[in-house]
Amino acid sequence: MREDDESATQRALRATCRGIGTEWKGARPVGLQQTMESTVKKLEVTYNPINERNTFTNGDFMTGQVTLEMGKDCQIESLFVKFKAKADVTWSETYGKTTVVYHSKEKFFTMKQYFIQSKDSKDGEYVQLVNRSSEYSSVVAPGVHVYPFTFQFPAQNVPSSFKGPHGKIVYSLEACLSRSMRPDKKESTTVNFLSKADLSDISALQTPQRMSMDKKMKVFTSGSLAMEVNLEKSGFLQGEGIKVVSFIKNGSSREIKPKYCIYRKQSFFAKGRRKVHTKELIKEEGSPIPQKVSQTVTQVIAIPHDAEPSILNCNIIKAEYRLKVYLDIKFASDPAIKFDIVILRGSQGSAGLPPSYSAAAGLGPEAFGNSAPAPWNPAPPSGNPAPPAWNPAPPAWNPAPPSGNPAPPAWNPAPPAWNPAPPAWNPAPPAWNPAPTPGNPAPPPGNQAPLQPSSVSSPLPPSYGTHQLYPSPNDFSQKKF
Structure with missing residues (x-):
């Protein structure tokens, strides 16, 4: 085809291809697809395991990150991660020469967190974890960018992960990147979930x-x-x-x-x-x-x-x-x-929770969740100036000796040998709460004292990690749109 016979649209396309360093042959640009792919080198979504079995249960928090590697500057319309759970059933049956496909699906929940969101977006029917301390630019520079996120599994009764011959129940994370005049790029991974009994x-x-x-x-x-x-x-x-x-x-x-x-x-x-x-x-x-x-x-x-x-x-x-x-x-x-x-399900530790028992049910460890506060993480006494309140002198369970025994028994001297002040296991300051490291003279506001054990079964959301290109978010709130 001669250049004189080209339409105005083809001449415009040829000029565009020359501007981006590609060659126009026939009716399509050569190398344009390779240029588009080289802009986004990698999109990946991962999560952090919380136990050896790599499973979650009701109320658990799940943290993870979306990793985006760019080859050059790029304008992004939206970037989000979606957490969803659904059941899907499919099978086929043949009647003579006719084949009938039977299909059904059931959605349990869908949650999203946007890192970059278009102003014209009307997507609001979800619970989003809002990060108020940092905002991500829609223009992404070359290099590797990590976007951390957190989701909480529903506390209500939802089924466990499942895979059978004609259907499955899947919990998954999906990262989606949208750009102008480009097909959306998506990557996903599955999450193993074990439900607590009702x-x-x-x-x-x-x-x-x-x-x-x-x-x-x-x-x-x-x-x-x-x-x-x-x-x-x-x-x-x-x-x-x-x-x-x-x-x-x-x-x-x-x-x-x-x-x-x-x-x-x-x-x-x-x-x-x-x-x-x-x-x-x-x-x-x-x-x-x-x-x-x-x-x-x-x-x-x-x-x-x-x-x-x-x-x-x-x-x-x-x-x-x-x-x-x-x-x-x-x-x-x-x-x-x-x-x-x-x-x-049998005994299985959850994120930040010890094994629990249901006395009413009598079915053994973790059959029905954890309704009591975690006893293994009490708040340490402040400075330990005196014996703990739970061990007064004399103890309530050790009354005065009877009249026929004027001298106290040999195994209960005053003060007891096993309760020195302060105890050996709780020096001041405790070994597990050392002084701030050099270069950080004051402890962060969120680390003044260990958290009190919560009465709910799920732990507090874990803090995000840091990244060299973007500050790590540290403020969480749940907001319904």
Whole structure:
């Protein structure tokens, strides 16, 4: 194509390409795409693990950072990080020559934090953590830029992370960069979440279960069978043993053997249809019971430590467990009793929280969260001028000696040898709160004294890290738009 035949638009494009150092060939600029990609060299979103299992639970704070590497100066319209949770179900079925796809999704929450936001943006239906101490420029210089953020997991009942054959429940972080006349650039990562059990289910999970059945034998076996099975409760922790007590009356003409099976049942729902997937996890058997004998049998079945917790609080995905107790009889159908059981997550420390126990539930550590203040982080006494208030002299639990024993016992001298003043473990100043380092004569305002233990289950938001290009934010507040 000759230059005389070019339209005004093509001549303008040619001039634009020359201005940015690219070459125009035919109907498209060569090297323009490479130039666009070289402007944004890297966009990445990461978060900071809080425990060895790299899992979070209700109320936990999650901190992280969005890393942006630029090759040259760039005008950015918006840069934000999105924290969201959703369930998604998909499967297909074939009817003759027609294939029907069943799909459904459920959103639990969406939260965003903007680092750079356009003035014309109308995105306001979220809870945003506002950083008042620093503002980020929309013109980003070449180099590596780190934008820290923090989010808090909802305290309400939301399901755990899950992945099955026809659906999944995903918690994810997504960073999005928008520029004028450019496609948005996005990067994401998933987060593992384990939900706490719903407190409203405590009484139901602790209720004993009992079921019975009778069966009359036919054809190859004569007589009858009777079985009654008892469970202490229906809620169990990962790794806990299920005590199964069965009274079996073998009135048949054959020897029988009690057997046990725990299996998982996953249900997926979409467009009024249900897809079910089952899998056996444990199979055990007891000792044979001779014919015409009645016997009480006790069997303890251990739940695997890695068994996925039950999911009962999602509308389109259910993960349930059942215990099947049945009698194996040769040449006859096996009579069976099935119990619905709930598997709860086992002991697992959370961010900044020690293991906790629910005395009312009796289900063991961390089954239902932490409702009491953390006892392992008390505020140290100021300067320790006198013995602590909890150890007066004489102690309330050590009254005066009775009349028949005028001298105090040898193990309680005054003052006690184990309570010097000040105690050896609390020197002044304490070893864990040293004086400010040189170059920082005054401690920061936010570090005057250790924080008092909170009565809520979630810790305070961790402080952000620093970065050479931008000051670290240190002021948090939650604001609804």
